Amino acid sequence: MTTVPFPHEHEFETQDLMINMGPQHPSTHGVFRMVLQVDGEVVRDVVPYIGYMHRGGEKLAETMDFRQGIGWMDRTEYLAQHNAELSYVMAVEALAELEVPERAQWIRMILCELNRLSSHFMFTGAFGTDAGIFGTAFVYSFREREVILDLFEEISGDRLMYAYFRPGGLAWDVPDNFARRVAEVLKSTRQGIKDMDGLLTENEIFRARTVDIGKISAADAIDWGCTGPVLRASGVPLDLRRTEPYLYYDQLDFDIITGTNGDVYDRFVVRVEEMRQSVRIIEQCMERLRPGPILPDRLPRMLRTPPGEVYLRTEAPRGEYGIYMVSRGGNRPHRLKIRSSCFANLQALRDMTIGSYVADAVVILGSLDIVLCEVDR
Amino acid sequence: MNNDLFGFEINVWADAAARLGLIVGLMTVVVMGLIYGERKIIARFQQRLGPTRTGPAGLLQSVADALKLVAKEDVRPRSADPWVFELAPYFVFVPIFLMFVAIPFALRWEIRVLELGLFYVLAVSSVNIVGWVMAGWGSDNRYAMLGALRAAAQAISYELPLVMSLISVGIVADSFNLTEIVRSQGQVPNIVWQPLPFFLFFVAILAELNRTPFDIPVGESEVVGGPFVEYSGIRWSMFFLAEYAALFILALLGAAVFLGGWAWPLGEEWGLGWQLVLTALKAGALIFAVFWVRVTMPRLRIDQLMAFSWKVLLPISFVQVLANGLVLVYEPPQHIANILLAAVSGAGLLLVVWIMNHSVGKPRPRPVLSPRAATAPTATRSEAAR
Amino acid sequence: MRGLLKSMGVTLAVFARKPVTREYPDTHRPLPERDRAFPLLLWDHDLDEPFCTGCHACERACPVECMTVLMKDNPNHRTQGGDSTRRKIVDKFWIDYARCMRCNICVEVCNFDAIAMNNTWQGHETSVYDRADLIQDLPQLLAEHKAGAIKPWVPQ
Numbered sequence: 024m025t026t027v028p029f030p031h032e033h034e035f036e037t038q039d040l041m042i043n044m045g046p047q048h049p050s051t052h053g054v055f056r057m058v059l060q061v062d063g064e065v066v067r068d069v070v071p072y073i074g075y076m077h078r079g080g081e082k083l084a085e086t087m088d089f090r091q092g093i094g095w096m097d098r099t100e101y102l103a104q105h106n107a108e109l110s111y112v113m114a115v116e117a118l119a120e121l122e123v124p125e126r127a128q129w130i131r132m133i134l135c136e137l138n139r140l141s142s143h144f145m146f147t148g149a150f151g152t153d154a155g156i157f158g159t160a161f162v163y164s165f166r167e168r169e170v171i172l173d174l175f176e177e178i179s180g181d182r183l184m185y186a187y188f189r190p191g192g193l194a195w196d197v198p199d200n201f202a203r204r205v206a207e208v209l210k211s212t213r214q215g216i217k218d219m220d221g222l223l224t225e226n227e228i229f230r231a232r233t234v235d236i237g238k239i240s241a242a243d244a245i246d247w248g249c250t251g252p253v254l255r256a257s258g259v260p261l262d263l264r265r266t267e268p269y270l271y272y273d274q275l276d277f278d279i280i281t282g283t284n285g286d287v288y289d290r291f292v293v294r295v296e297e298m299r300q301s302v303r304i305i306e307q308c309m310e311r312l313r314p315g316p317i318l319p320d321r322l323p324r325m326l327r328t329p330p331g332e333v334y335l336r337t338e339a340p341r342g343e344y345g346i347y348m349v350s351r352g353g354n355r356p357h358r359l360k361i362r363s364s365c366f367a368n369l370q371a372l373r374d375m376t377i378g379s380y381v382a383d384a385v386v387i388l389g390s391l392d393i394v395l396c397e398v399d400r
Numbered sequence: 401m402n403n404d405l406f407g408f409e410i411n412v413w414a415d416a417a418a419r420l421g422l423i424v425g426l427m428t429v430v431v432m433g434l435i436y437g438e439r440k441i442i443a444r445f446q447q448r449l450g451p452t453r454t455g456p457a458g459l460l461q462s463v464a465d466a467l468k469l470v471a472k473e474d475v476r477p478r479s480a481d482p483w484v485f486e487l488a489p490y491f492v493f494v495p496i497f498l499m500f501v502a503i504p505f506a507l508r509w510e511i512r513v514l515e516l517g518l519f520y521v522l523a524v525s526s527v528n529i530v531g532w533v534m535a536g537w538g539s540d541n542r543y544a545m546l547g548a549l550r551a552a553a554q555a556i557s558y559e560l561p562l563v564m565s566l567i568s569v570g571i572v573a574d575s576f577n578l579t580e581i582v583r584s585q586g587q588v589p590n591i592v593w594q595p596l597p598f599f600l601f602f603v604a605i606l607a608e609l610n611r612t613p614f615d616i617p618v619g620e621s622e623v624v625g626g627p628f629v630e631y632s633g634i635r636w637s638m639f640f641l642a643e644y645a646a647l648f649i650l651a652l653l654g655a656a657v658f659l660g661g662w663a664w665p666l667g668e669e670w671g672l673g674w675q676l677v678l679t680a681l682k683a684g685a686l687i688f689a690v691f692w693v694r695v696t697m698p699r700l701r702i703d704q705l706m707a708f709s710w711k712v713l714l715p716i717s718f719v720q721v722l723a724n725g726l727v728l729v730y731e732p733p734q735h736i737a738n739i740l741l742a743a744v745s746g747a748g749l750l751l752v753v754w755i756m757n758h759s760v761g762k763p764r765p766r767p768v769l770s771p772r773a774a775t776a777p778t779a780t781r782s783e784a785a786r
Numbered sequence: 787m788r789g790l791l792k793s794m795g796v797t798l799a800v801f802a803r804k805p806v807t808r809e810y811p812d813t814h815r816p817l818p819e820r821d822r823a824f825p826l827l828l829w830d831h832d833l834d835e836p837f838c839t840g841c842h843a844c845e846r847a848c849p850v851e852c853m854t855v856l857m858k859d860n861p862n863h864r865t866q867g868g869d870s871t872r873r874k875i876v877d878k879f880w881i882d883y884a885r886c887m888r889c890n891i892c893v894e895v896c897n898f899d900a901i902a903m904n905n906t907w908q909g910h911e912t913s914v915y916d917r918a919d920l921i922q923d924l925p926q927l928l929a930e931h932k933a934g935a936i937k938p939w940v941p942q
Contacts, residue, residue, distance in 0.1 A: 042542050050621035064702055091849035094889040147915070153621050155699020157612055159797060166806055167672035180822035180903065180939075186889045195941035198820075221796040224694070225789035228613050229698045230760045264677075381546070382622050382701045444798050449807040693897045697790070753787045 039067060042381070046075050050153050050385045057372075059384060069376045070370065076399035081359050088354040089115045089190050089326050096164035097184040097363060100397045102145050103202040105138040106339040107397075108188040114335040114346040115190040115247030115268065118328040126315040132270050133205065133308045134187070135337075136301040140212055142292045142340035143301075146392045150218075150291060153389035154232055160222060167215030174208050190326055192318040205309055209302055216298050226291060233288035237375040237387035238259045240285060247369035247374070251342025252293045253391060257285030263338035275307045287390040292397070294392075328352050334362075340391055341365050347392050361400055365393040419511050423500050431644040432462035438691055447694040456540050461473060469640075472633035477540060479629065483755035484538030489631070489638035493533030496642045498524045499649050504578050506662045506675035517578040518570055521653060522563055525608065528642065529555040532617070535639075547626020550702055551617035556606055557709035558614070562604035564717035565597035569657050571724040572741065578653075582661035589660035596720050596748040598658045600713055602689070605650045607705070609643065611690055613697035616705060655682035712755050716748045790927050794897040814907050817898055821940045823909025824883050825892050827924070833870050836899030838840055840876035844892035846900055852885035853892070854878075879927055883912060883920040893940060902938030904930065 036103050045056035054075035060068040063371055080099050084092040093108050100107035109131060116123060144164040149161020155170045172182045178197050179187035198204075223229045239249070244257040262279045264272040280296040282289030283395040328350045336345035342364030376384045410418070436451065436459065443450030451458030476485055502517035504510040516518050529552055536548020571575050572594065573584040581590075591598045607614040618626040628639050655661060658680040662675035699709070723744040727737045808815055823846075828837045840857030858877035862868030892901050903909075907931070914920055930936050 040542060040546075042546070049624060064550075087849050090891060090894075091847070091889070094849055094887055094891075151698070153616065155612060155619060155621060156697065157442070157694050159446050159695045162448060163800070166447060169806075176821060177818040179892065180818070180820035184888065186891075195892070198818075218796055218800065222793050223698075226698065226793045227756055227760050227787065227789045228700055229793075231704055231791070232698055232701060232800070234760065293928075372906060377433075380701055380703065382616070382619070382699070383620050447800055447803055447806045448804050449809070452809060613855050692794065692797065696793045756787050756790075774857065 037062065044384075045072075049388065050070075052149065052388070053070045054347065054395055055388075055393065055395055055398075057384070057388070059287045061381055064380050064382075066376055066381060069373045069384065071304075071372055073366075073369070073395070073398050076395045078125060078400070080400040083323040084359045085356055085376055087240050092356070093188060094184065094360070097186060099400050100339065100344065101183065101266060102380075102394050103138050103344075104183065104185050105188065106142075106220060106337060108185070109135055110335060110337045110339070110344050110346045112188045112190045113337065114333050114348045115326070115328065116348050117333045117335055118331055118348060119190065119326060120329075121164050121191045121322075122319055123192055124316045124319065126313060127317045128270050128316070129308050129312045130193060130197055131188060132272070133305050133312070134175070135270075136304045136308070137174065137205075137208070139301050139340045140298055141168045141175075143298050144145055144168040144171075144219075146294055146340075147223070147291070149295045150389045150392075151223060153216075153385050154223075154229060156222075157364040160219065163215065163222065166273055167212055167374075169224060170208050170211045174204055177204065177281070189318070191322050192316075198315050202309060202312070203374075204308065205305065209305060212298075212302060216295065216302075220295055224295065232382075232386060232388075234286060235284070236287045236379060237370055237390060238284065238286045240376055243374065244285065244371065249342070249371055250289055250364050250367060251338070251340070252280075252297065253342065253368045253371070255280060256282035256289035256293045258283055258335065262371055263336060263343060267336075269337055271311075272304075274311075275304055277304050277307075287386055290390040290392075325354050327352065336362065339364055341394065342368060344397075361397075363397045363400065365391070365397045369393055402638055409748040423497060423511065427497065427500070427645050428641070429647075429674055430648050431641050432466065432647060434644045434687070435462045440694050441688065441691050444572065448728075449559070457691070469637035470634055474633040474635055477630050479540045481538040481540065484534045485630075486538075486635070487530045488535035488538055488627075489635045490643075491534055492528045493531070493638045493642045495524050495527035495531075496645045496649065498527075502578060503649055504582065504656060504661065505652070505654050505679050507579070509672070510579070513577065513579055516576045518566055518581070521578075521649075522559075522566060525646070525650075526555065526559050528646075532627050535631070537731040539630040541630050543623045543625075544627045544629050547617045547619075547629070550623070551610070551627065551700065551783075554610075554614065554616060554705060555575075557706050558604045558607035561600045561709060561713040561717050562608065564714070564721055565600035565604065565630060566657060567753075568597045568717070568720045568724045569594060571721065571728050574728070578656055582656050582663055585660045585664055587664070588738075589658060589664045591658045593738050594720075594745050595742075596716065596752070598654075599749055599752065600717050600720075601654055601658065602686075603713065605654065606690065606693065607709075608650065609647050609690070611647075613696045613700045614705060615699055616702050619699055622699075632666065647690065648683070649684040651686040651690070652679065653687050659686075661751070712752060713782075716752060720748055736750070753771040799910050805909065817905055817907065819905060820939075821903070821905040822888050822890055823904040823906070824886055824888065824912065825881055825927075826904045826909070826930055826938070827876075827879060827927040828900055828902055828938060829928050833862070833871060835860070835872070836876050836924075837898050838873075838876040838879065839872050839874045839898060839900070840879070841874075841897065843895045846896040847891050848888050849889060849891065850885050852940060853888075855879040864888040876924065879924040881922050881927060883922060884917050890941075902931075902936075902940055904936060905939060906936055908935070 025112065028220055039060045039062050040063055043056070044059055045051035046054040051057070056072040056075065058070045058072070059066050080095055084095045089097065093111060096111040097104040097109040121277040144167050148161040148164030174183045175185060177211065179185040234264060239257055241257040241259050244254045247257065250261065256279050260279045260281050263269070265279050277300045280293045280300065282293050330352045332347070332349040334345055334347045336343045344364055345362030346357045347360040347362065351357040372391065375387050379387065441448040441463070451461035454460040454464045476482065488499045499521050501511045502514045502520050532551040533548045536544045536551070569590050571579065572590065573581040575584065576579060610618050616630065628636055631639065666674055666678060723741060727741060732740070807867055830837050840854050840855050845853045845855045855876065856878040857874050860866070860868070860870055860872045860875040862870040864870065888903070890903060894901060912920065931938065
């Protein structure tokens with residue numbers, strides 16, 4: 024057990040206090056539990072407990088055919104549902120060797136990036152609350168997230184569990200006013216990013232709370248298996264959209280945002296800047312979107328895949344979201360494993376937190392942007 | 401033995417009872433109004449509507465909440481220390497209401513004129529921390545304990561700048577009598593000649609009231625309400641009442657001491673109605689500022705909070721007290737004294753701002769990589785990263 | 787201090803904007819045509835019978851097994867002296883709304899366009915005091931479309 028040397032240890036014997044934070048705690052983002060061993064206000068050890076949200080999603084998905092499983096992917100990652108569905112359907116497509124029409128791919132990209140925006144808005148809002156703003160950041164973020172969810176509802180019919188992607192394309196085409204609606208959403212999103220940025224990024228108190236807190240070096244981040252903004256904030260330009268382009272990301276012009284310091288502040292700024300890049304990507308996608316089919320010409324009524332296995336990863340808002348799928352033929356996966364980005368990012372929590380203050384522990388946990396449904400699955 | 405209450409000669413005890421009744425009645429109404437006002441104002445800051453469903457425009461929301469709190473079961477944890485737990489709300493509640501005795505609303509509109517009114521307010525206001533620590537200790541809850549210790553540390557730290565800022569004004573006014581302080585401001589309120597004490601006062605009341613960015617003891621996202629975490633029903637509402645009563649009283653105090661109270665800019669000869677309106681407007685502006693800061697600022701950390709108080713605010717407030725004392729002793733002509741004080745005070749304020757700017761470092765340039773510069777790392781675990 | 791003032795400026799600017807709140811139970815946002823509440827059965831107004839033939843396609847495709855379907859011979863079929871072309875017709879149909887995960891798969895697999903998602907606010911506001919009340923039977927499932935209360939959207 025790692026301990027931080029304390030100057031008075033030999034002079035005056037003190038007893039550390041164990042604080043049980045969670046599973047019902049306002050800032051543990053769901054049902055995460057961590058037991059803090061504190062010496063006054065200084066955290067000397069953290070023991071995280073996960074599994075309160077475990078529903079056996081992977082096993083359940085093995086009992087479902089490829090279309091039914093899509094609904095389960097929504098429920099593993101309830102803030103970036105389109106991204107989760109994308110990984111799943113792309114894995115199925117890779118197994119079944121399906122050709123996806125061009126229009127479906129562009130729409131998938133637009134929706135995934137919009138979903139990244141909504142997920143990052145959720146992060147900035149919740150993070151503002153963790154840092155101690157009385158709800159303002161949260162409400163500003165939710166205002167913008169609401170606009171994006173409205174668009175998703177108009178397209179897919181549901182606000183949260185879209186079940187819109189299908190192996191081979193999309194369930195149905197987008198409505199006719201799609202282009203106009205996306206333009207409206209982007210307009211309000213830009214305003215929202217500006218508000219968030221103005222509210223937090225330069226604020227001295229916010230910087231005092233986040234700069235040099237929860238630092239993790241690039242090497243440590245790689246060793247822990249961190250991906251996504253947590254890794255990029257440490258200065259590693261690993262973004263699967265650029266390094267292993269899927270869909271049509273290689274045709275687009277966008278920046279990979281990396282931080283320099285690997286602290287909480289960098290993780291925040293990287294996400295805010297990523298939102299700007301997502302807006303750029305969506306604008307480019309809208310220019311390239313053409314009418315056409317959204318499903319392959321010949322798609323069997325019940326999709327069956329040849330035997331085989333595939334690991335397919337995409338860049339979800341929280342990092343690498345991978346699907347490992349084994350098929351023994353038939354209409355359902357023999358084995359399904361989800362490589363969860365949050366689960367890997369959460370492993371670094373203990374390293375980041377030890378030696379900081381109790382208040383910092385909350386901010387560090389917030390900066391990892393965990394979704395407990397994805398961690399526990 | 402008779403006293404004069406609004407022109408009526410009445411018995412001393414009846415007078416005392418009447419004044420006490422006025423306090424309690426007035427405070428309850430004011431607190432309900434403040435809660436409603438805060439919810440509405442903060443809602444507008446967040447593009448929401450706030451309470452709308454109880455009564456016209458939600459006006460009765462506070463009444464409904466109060467009724468609910470009174471009717472709720474008063475739960476006490478089994479392992480709590482019964483006496484300490486049950487008595488703690490009174491230790492928070494009573495000192496706040498005692499502060500009310502010396503606060504003037506308008507000329508001759510106060511409970512009692514005390515010659516050492518300022519001193520009395522300060523002395524009484526710091527008692528309630530005992531209640532906080534009792535609540536934290538008695539609850540037998542670690543969050544409550546942590547919150548109570550934070551509250552104690554914070555209250556002690558910020559009591560000193562508060563005292564210093566008010567003392568420096570008292571020195572300028574040559575009196576600790578609040579009515580005298582208001583009268584001495586004359587044409588120009590104290591905030592003009594003494595901006596630094598006003599700043600210190602504002603920061604200190606934010607800390608005294610446990611409001612953002614100093615809501616560390618009750619920080620919802622860290623200690624889940626701090627000392628109040630185990631309280632419910634009527635006892636919890638007493639803490640709440642005390643919090644808003646303190647906000648109201650300290651805003652009135654700030655309006656009287658720094659913003660010229662009921663006198664400036666109309667002068668004392670204006671009628672009671674105008675005086676009350678002026679006081680209310682000035683206190684209202686202060687309260688609005690508190691709400692505005694609350695919706696904007698993140699929370700400081702406990703060590704940063706203490707450092708800000710002991711290393712920045714306190715030394716600078718000593719300088720201000722020293723300057724004011726020198727002016728008092730050597731008695732230069734009035735206009736020279738004023739300019740001197742304003743110069744010292746302004747310089748001190750600028751120094752505080754400078755320290756605040758430089759203590760957190762410059763904002764880093766936004767990290768952006770050029771579009772094609774970022775290629776795949778040769779391996780996910782490259783030697784370059786090592 | 788500049789950053790603090792900038793933050794205060796942002797909140798003050800928002801203070802001047804109009805609130806975005808919708809007072810939900812009083813004012814309902816118009817729902818998009820594709821909105822998915824819970825599945826409903828559709829009524830064939832021409833022949834005055836359900837579209838559903840009780841073919842079990844939706845029941846088999848449902849990921850959460852929230853449906854139960856029973857089929858019977860159509861008494862209104864031509865051979866029986868009626869004017870319907872449906873040889874078989876739905877006898878009993880239950881959907882447990884408490885289990886349904888609103889994935890729209892039942893609508894996609896239906897060969898007769900007999901099932902659709904409720905896209906009205908009534909479909910969303912289904913709170914009850916007993917979970918058993920959420921199990922809908924055939925008359926309840928048909929009632930809304932029979933009364934012409936919904937305009938279903940079925941993906942092509």
